[in-house]
Amino acid sequence: MIVKEIIVVEGKADRSKILQAVKADTIETNGSAINQATLKQIKHAKEKRGVIIFTDPDYPGERIRHIIDQAVPGCKHAFLTKEQAQAKQKGKSLGIENASVETIREALQKVYELQEHPPAFFEKSDLIRLGLMAGAEAKRRRHRLGELLHIGHTNGKQLLHRLTMFNITKTEFEQAMKQVLKEEKE
Numbered sequence: 001m002i003v004k005e006i007i008v009v010e011g012k013a014d015r016s017k018i019l020q021a022v023k024a025d026t027i028e029t030n031g032s033a034i035n036q037a038t039l040k041q042i043k044h045a046k047e048k049r050g051v052i053i054f055t056d057p058d059y060p061g062e063r064i065r066h067i068i069d070q071a072v073p074g075c076k077h078a079f080l081t082k083e084q085a086q087a088k089q090k091g092k093s094l095g096i097e098n099a100s101v102e103t104i105r106e107a108l109q110k111v112y113e114l115q116e117h118p119p120a121f122f123e124k125s126d127l128i129r130l131g132l133m134a135g136a137e138a139k140r141r142r143h144r145l146g147e148l149l150h151i152g153h154t155n156g157k158q159l160l161h162r163l164t165m166f167n168i169t170k171t172e173f174e175q176a177m178k179q180v181l182k183e184e185k186e
Helices: 012-021 038-049 060-073 101-109 122-128 140-150 156-165 169-186
Strands: 006-009 026-029 050-053
Touching: 006 012, 006 038, 006 122, 012 026, 026 038, 038 050, 038 060, 101 140, 140 156, 140 169, 156 169
Parallel strands: 006 026, 006 050
Antiparallel strands: none
8 A cells, every 4th residue: 555645653663663554655753842844844745745644642642733733734634542552561652653554554544545656756866966965065955955845954865765755846856956056156
């Protein structure tokens, strides 16, 4: 099952469990430490592909869901019950990472859209050629490009992933890259 929307989760353990269940892109909020940069990225994701908020069924998870919903209205919501997200070991916290793969699929099937095939316009060689993965200016160029395209700051490998994740077109990419190179000359 390939999910078109970008799934917002709380952390890495949730992301790992989601990726065991479905093929999808995710944004991590880093728990309740969600910040404006992450909210901006979620808003951009919603505009490009849609967003499914899939947080833990506890107070912090509901708080994160509420913060995102207020900042980015119109997102889809996937839910698990506390029983479905309960750890098998006593004393462990409630969370998406504790749910079964099948339970996660069932929760997402209620709200997701099928992605026929994700676009792949960019290759590593393109980024190397443009000095985004190698060279003295690569980090600064990626940083500025991420700002212009609203995809956040990345390393080279992440940049390639986010260009695809946010459905950045060749035209959008080329215009932003021209701006980056123009600013370098100024």
